[in-house]
Amino acid sequence: MKGNMLAMNKTRLFGTACFAIAFAAIVSSCGDKTTRSTGWEFSRNMYDPIGYNPDQPNKNFANGQTAQTPPEGTTPVGFERFDYPNTLEGYEAASVNVHNPLERNEKNLKEGAHLFQAFCSPCHGPEGHGDGTIVNMEKFPPPPSYATGNSSRGGLMKDLTDGKIYHTITYGLNLMGSHASQLSPEERWKVVMYVHELQKK
Template sequence: MNKTGVFGLAFLAVSVATILSSCHDKRSRGLEYAPNMYYPIAYNPDQKNKNFENGITAQVPPAGTTPIGFTRFDEFPNTAEGYEAASASVVNPLPVTKENLAQGKHLYVVMCGPCHGKDGSGNGHIVELGKYPAPPSYATGNSSRGGAMKDLTDGKIYHTIQYGLNLMGSYASQLSPEERWKVVMYVHQLQKGQQ
């Protein structure tokens, strides 16, 4: 057999093999290097799950559990009694340092400043629009819960950040517990009339 015949026979064999190999299961991805990337082991949250009685994968956490990285404040409920109890027993665990005060100031300006103002006098941008009443000044105003704003304790400020008050909503989802304490620390500076 000559070279052309051998070459033609080899080409024909490769062509037939290619056609035959492409005719089997169309759903097959062929050789898979890491099959668990294609077929996940874990259930998707919206997928049915035979391991639970109700057949739902996304289960509600058991009562009384605490998510990782979450700090509970349940012992001080969102009531007047909880507010007073927090005032009496909650103390800022962070040391007063230049770094903590600087971070507290930044968080305050970003989160609280639009309403309370940069200096805590209640003249923030939202108030200047004229659509909302001004919150009381930290240095000279009176709290809607009674008493002077300059006398607010760590616990009262933290409780208010946690739950909100009047038109102020809760900032528990925007500020971590450590960030809240830094804001509390900076608010104390504003109560003294310092920035």
């Protein structure tokens, strides 16, 4: 009997202690609405980067800026240089000198078709006839058909070369904006490969 009462007292004491700790944690977590403190932070150094942010002042450079202009002639990592300007002359030069470096195979054509459907078909249509969903909404005039249309820069769309198509995807033309930020150079070449298929339809 004495042993049972001792066990009950220990249980009550343990339960009371647990309740008190839980109550204290809940009360202490409730702010007094006068502070924005979030309390203790775990691994504070993970929140504060060691490196400078690009827009921060930086005493390590003479002009006091963190973001510096890259040295002339350098190429950023992952960037592929395209040395043909966004001019009619650059467009014509690309037509003569720029050729698709990718092998024409089923895999590249399939990926080109997928990229075309995702990025180009809303305007150009699934078969490249200029009947995309945006055109059907009567928001924009239809682009010329790859198979039968005339290019706004002269000539037939079906005669567009690798370089002309790649130049247009890179810089955009008329209402079509540049797709250089959406499509990597390799992806652009796959789209070029697929557009040649649409020129035959």
